[in-house]
Amino acid sequence: MAAAKRSFSLAEVAKHNSEGDLWVAIDSHVYDLSKFVNFHPGGKSVLYDEEIAGKDATEQFFSLHRTEVLHRPAYKRLIIGTVEGQSQQFAPAPPGSISRVPYADPSWLDPAYSSVYFKDSHRRLQRAFRVFCDEAMIFLSVYLIPDALLREEDGKPPSPSLLEKMGELNIHAMRLGPGKHLKGLKLMGGIVEPEEYDYFHELVITQEIGRHGTRGYGDGLSGGLPPVINFGSRELQAKVVPEVFSGKKQICLAISEAFAGSDVSGVRTTAKKTPDGKHFIVNGTKKWITNGTFSDYFTVACKTDKGLTVLLIERQPGVETKAIKTSYSSTAGTAYITFDNVKVPVGERLGKRKPGVRSHRNIVGQCLVWANQRKVFGKPLMNQPVVRAKLANMIARVESGQSWLENITLQMCNMSYKAQAEHLAGPLALLKMYVTRAAQESAAEAVQIFGGRAITKTGLGQTIENFHRAIPFDAVLGGAEDVLGDLGVRQAAKKIPKNARL
Ligand SMILES: Cc1cc2nc3c(=O)[nH]c(=O)nc-3n(C[C@H](O)[C@H](O)[C@H](O)COP(=O)(O)OP(=O)(O)OC[C@H]3O[C@@H](n4cnc5c(N)ncnc54)[C@H](O)[C@@H]3O)c2cc1C
Structure with a gap:
């Protein structure tokens, strides 16, 4: 003040x-x-x-x-x-603060709780990254409006200055999880060593971003880089990875087509080798591609005469992107992409998503505060048993999702990539199904608690409006929840011993 x-x-x-x-x-x-x-x-x-x-x-x-x-x-x-005689009661918390509202932050951030999962380096990263988010995501600080909200309004990607600042701290690199791509990088100004960086550090980054951004804005920050890192040639990596890590270039993952969503084997985009065998000629379309409108590079699933392959395609003549108007989020850059006779060097052939518990937690915290603050019929909403019952369900959903997520993250830290594929594909599919379904149930209850404010894009209900609008699509993107649930059960079914009897 x-x-x-x-x-x-x-x-x-x-x-x-x-x-x-x-x-x-x-x-x-x-x-x-x-x-x-x-x-x-x-x-x-x-x-x-x-x-x-x-x-x-x-x-x-x-x-x-x-x-x-x-x-x-x-x-x-x-x-x-x-x-006279009064002191300020409602000053905003300083950047980096842990919420004092119950359940608004995961329990491992509460000094009264202990955690076997999160160590000192995770806590250091969390502290530094929360301060960064609280300060840097605020546009020009003069307006005190988060960049995420402005971009939701104007449909542009995250501000270049923010992307480059994230690049300086190697946040884009950290968002891809542990691995060789971190080697030699100074992470968050040196707060974590690349060698000690694990999936819990990645979880910290993912959840802190989920706490701040609107749903589509956080999506626009991600992309199709993992296949380049895991399967790209050395030359390709040397060119593309630093450009994306620095925040100067954008990349997206283009798998889905109008004819092929859940069933990826139905992909119709073709990549045909030129007679000299040095290039592919790519023709086809891609649909619902997050960040596609803003991207410089496209990681594209194509059909060749030898089956499916993935190519990295740079924006060039013959590549067209059109923004798809969605009810999801304009800042997610959702695109329809066409490839018309696009020539791609053969060397550019290439060989995951953390479920959104954190944005769910955000609305639980906001509903708790609002139910306490809003008076209707002369008493706070919190006095109504029916409202408390909704809050109880919301808390239970978000806490169970977080615990399952932490358990699976621990397994990821201790399993080889091959073992993860064998043991965790099913549980991860079930977890994604559970958290997206649970979040939709909580979104509906949050709308009820916020009343009319839940349909306004600014003001008291802005977080609820965004969450309720965008969350149904979480159940579709990155694998439809029905398909994932089915996958999880089929994987479990395979492991039931043949001689198991009741
Ligand atoms: C907001 C958003 C962002 C996206 N971003 C990207 C992106 O960046 N890159 C990308 O490649 N794609 C992206 N997609 C596309 C997404 O991956 C597909 O929408 C998804 O795979 C489902 O495909 P579909 O929409 O064609 O649905 P379909 O495959 O037509 O399926 C329709 C519904 O049928 C049900 N169903 C289908 N098969 C089965 C089955 N075997 N068992 C039980 N039920 C089944 C499911 O409930 C499914 O939702 C995005 C989608 C959305 C909504």
Whole structure:
């Protein structure tokens, strides 16, 4: 808050309650709204209301606005002093803070809880990365509006300055998990050594991003680099990997087609070798490709005469991307892509997604706070057993998802890639099915708790609106939940001993 100029009693504030002379007190500060009243987005009459004009309007303010509104410079300039005998109650938490709202953060971040999974280096990374997200994701800090929200509005990709800042700290590289691609890199300014970086570090990064960004914005930050790292030639890696890690170039994974979604074997995009055997000529289409609109590189599944192959294709004449208008998110860059006689060197032939528990947790935290804050029929929503029952289900879903996720992450840390494929494909498929289904149930309950605010893209319900709009698609992208559930059970069925009897 700006340095307060004077101190006023509430009796003094009360004298300024008319047109041309309008003061209100909010959270211990006195605001002169005499001129602002003409610009108030919610209209004049609400500010001249006898419960507000010349009064302490703290409760009314917070029933209509998010806390950060008070901290925008344009509104801070309206402060003329403080209220005698009052102190500020609702200051925003400093960057990097752990939430004090129960269940709004995973239990391993609560000092009262212990965890066998998260060690010092995970905690160091979490602290540093949360400060980074809280500070860097805020656009120009003058507006105090997260980059994610602005990009949701204008449909652009994450701001280049943010992508490059993430590149400097090697965050794009860390998002791909542990592996040889981290060798020699300074991670988050040196806070974690590449050799000690494991899947729990990756989980920390994924969940911290999930905590902040809107759903599609976080997707736009990811891409089709793993096949390049795992199967690309040395030359290809030397060119592409640094460009993507630095945040200067974008990449996407283009598998699905209008004719081939769940059934990848139905891919119709063809890659035919030229007579000299040095190039492929690619023809076909791809659909629903996240980040495709903004991408410089495309990791593309194609059909050859020897079966399916994956090629890295650079944007060039013959590659066209069209934005698909979705109800999901404009900043995810969802694209329809066409390849018309695109020539790709044969050397550019190439040989996962963490389920979103964190964004689910976000809405649980917000529902807890809102149910406590919102008064209807003269009492907080939290006093209604039916609302508490919804919250109980939401908490149980998010906590069980997190525990399962941590358990599987531990197995990933201790299994070879081959063993992971053998033992974890089924459980991972079931986990993805569970968390996407559970999140949809919680999204519906959150809408109920937030009422009309849950359909507004800004203001109190903005997080709920985004979550409820985008979450059904989580159950489709990266493997439809029915298909994954079925895969998990079929894998388990294969392992049931032939002589098992009840
Ligand atoms: C927001 C979003 C982002 C995406 N991003 C990408 C991307 O970056 N790259 C990419 O390549 N693709 C992407 N996709 C595409 C996604 O992978 C496909 O939508 C998905 O694989 C399902 O394919 P489909 O939509 O063609 O559905 P279909 O294959 O037509 O299936 C329709 C439904 O039928 C059911 N079903 C199908 N087969 C079975 C079965 N065997 N058993 C039981 N039920 C079944 C499932 O419930 C499924 O949802 C994205 C999709 C969305 C919605």
